[in-house]
Amino acid sequence: MTTNIRINSDRLWDSLMELAKIGATEKGGVRRLALTDLDKQARDLFVRWCKDAGCTIGVDKMGNIFARRPGKDDSLAPVMTGSHIDTQPSGGKFDGNYGVMAGLEVIRTLNDFGYETNRPIEVIVWTNEEGSRFAPAMIASGVYAGAFDLEYGLSRKDVDGKTIGEELQRIGYAGERECGGREVAAFFEAHIEQGPILEAENKTIGVVEGVQGIRWYEITVTGQDAHAGPTPMPRRKDALVGVSHMVLAVNRIGMANQPYACATVGMMQVSPNSRNVIPGTVFFTVDFRHPDADTLQRMGAELNAECEKVCRERKLELDFKEIWYSPPVKFNGDCVAAVQKATEELGFSNRRIVSGAGHDSVYMSRVTPTSMIFVPCKDGISHNEIEDAKQDELAAGCDVLLRAMIERANA
Ligand SMILES: [Zn+2]
Numbered sequence: 095m096t097t098n099i100r101i102n103s104d105r106l107w108d109s110l111m112e113l114a115k116i117g118a119t120e121k122g123g124v125r126r127l128a129l130t131d132l133d134k135q136a137r138d139l140f141v142r143w144c145k146d147a148g149c150t151i152g153v154d155k156m157g158n159i160f161a162r163r164p165g166k167d168d169s170l171a172p173v174m175t176g177s178h179i180d181t182q183p184s185g186g187k188f189d190g191n192y193g194v195m196a197g198l199e200v201i202r203t204l205n206d207f208g209y210e211t212n213r214p215i216e217v218i219v220w221t222n223e224e225g226s227r228f229a230p231a232m233i234a235s236g237v238y239a240g241a242f243d244l245e246y247g248l249s250r251k252d253v254d255g256k257t258i259g260e261e262l263q264r265i266g267y268a269g270e271r272e273c274g275g276r277e278v279a280a281f282f283e284a285h286i287e288q289g290p291i292l293e294a295e296n297k298t299i300g301v302v303e304g305v306q307g308i309r310w311y312e313i314t315v316t317g318q319d320a321h322a323g324p325t326p327m328p329r330r331k332d333a334l335v336g337v338s339h340m341v342l343a344v345n346r347i348g349m350a351n352q353p354y355a356c357a358t359v360g361m362m363q364v365s366p367n368s369r370n371v372i373p374g375t376v377f378f379t380v381d382f383r384h385p386d387a388d389t390l391q392r393m394g395a396e397l398n399a400e401c402e403k404v405c406r407e408r409k410l411e412l413d414f415k416e417i418w419y420s421p422p423v424k425f426n427g428d429c430v431a432a433v434q435k436a437t438e439e440l441g442f443s444n445r446r447i448v449s450g451a452g453h454d455s456v457y458m459s460r461v462t463p464t465s466m467i468f469v470p471c472k473d474g475i476s477h478n479e480i481e482d483a484k485q486d487e488l489a490a491g492c493d494v495l496l497r498a499m500i501e502r503a504n505a
Contacts, residue, residue, distance in 0.1 A: 099500075113187075117136070121480065123186050124187055126179065127183065129258065137179070137265075147205055150164075153268075153269025154271040158220055158238060163201050168214055170214065171278055172279060173211070173215055173502045175217055177220065178222075178454065180226075186480070192469075193285050196492040200495055201217060211503035215499060232453070235456075238461075248262075280428075282499060283466045285467070287469065289450050290473065291447060292445070293470040298442040299433075299468065299490060302448070302467065303430055304423045309390055312378075315336050315401075317372075333364075333376040339400075340378075344397060347400075354386070355389070356382070356383040362378040380397065387422050449466065449468070
């Protein structure tokens with residue numbers, strides 16, 4: 095019955111390119127941080143497109159946007175899809191944006207064919223998925239799923255001290271609706287892989303079985319600021335030299351837990367950051383990932399021990415905080431099967447895959463049957479302005495999404 099329904103590849107591509115103009119960078123990427131004026135513009139465009147497609151719009155207290163296409167029986171729990179439209183400071187056109195535009199394209203396609211699903215269909219824009227402006231990442235889907243309370247979500251601050259709550263008010267997306275608490279039949283998220291596996295193996299679709307666990311640390315090392323000239327080497331308490339050993343330890347721990355572990359120091363603040371002053375304080379972050387919860391836990395314990403040792407030897411003070419833990423996730427068997435079946439019916443090459451990146455689906459999977467659909471991205475590169483994906487592969491992922499959603503919406 096659904097055999098002849100296909101999404102419109104050009105329309106999906108054109109929508110992605112139109113959205114990418116908002117915050118476009120010279121190198122072909124997008125800089126559209128959460129809850130900025132540019133984010134508001136992109137949200138407004140999404141809302142306008144959804145209204146044009148006949149959807150009703152709801153916004154919840156975390157600013158998550160829900161565009162709804164009614165079902166034949168509108169009292170049934172909806173089948174949902176969605177992702178995010180905030181980006182990294184030097185982000186790409188496809189991360190997150192693809193999942194949202196794919197959801198919109200599903201609705202436009204159902205409209206084209208006059209196809210009514212039993213259950214309603216909803217497309218979601220999740221607030222602040224990236225965690226770049228406001229940590230932690232995936233905060234608003236986290237509140238939706240009950241992983242964080244609303245107060246915590248609204249009070250997260252950016253580096254200038256502005257909160258999510260204030261910024262939602264400012265751009266007009268502080269909604270009335272409670273976060274979560276509704277029954278949802280299934281959630282699907284289409285996304286670029288953000289890794290090299292599908293491209294390397296020449297597969298069009300990644301049927302995502304789950305997501306790696308993540309642990310985030312914030313570490314501050316304190317020594318003593320001192321003049322770079324008169325202070326003899328043996329007397330120094332150089333925080334940056336100590337931290338350099340810790341950065342190498344992070345990398346060593348990652349390499350010791352291959353093939354799955356990832357270990358990254360991505361942010362560092364050196365104080366006072368002056369060329370002729372010995373650094374007295376260094377703040378840095380660590381991002382550890384592994385699909386096995388025990389291994390991930392061990393990696394963190396090992397790093398903690400290593401940092402303590404460095405500080406003991408160098409007479410430095412250590413403040414070691416774990417600020418976030420996202421356990422490894424296994425997606426729902428029925429939803430994974432729906433994606434697999436749709437992929438096979440459409441004849442796309444595929445493989446099972448575990449996501450290396452966190453996604454809103456991680457939190458959604460706690461409250462509703464969930465799975466994801468991956469498509470390849472060029473050289474596996476994401477969180478970069480040169481992030482790229484092929485129109486036909488993006489369309490393939492969207493066709494899989496359409497089919498999987500129709501199946502679940504009629505079940
Ligand atoms: Zn994303």
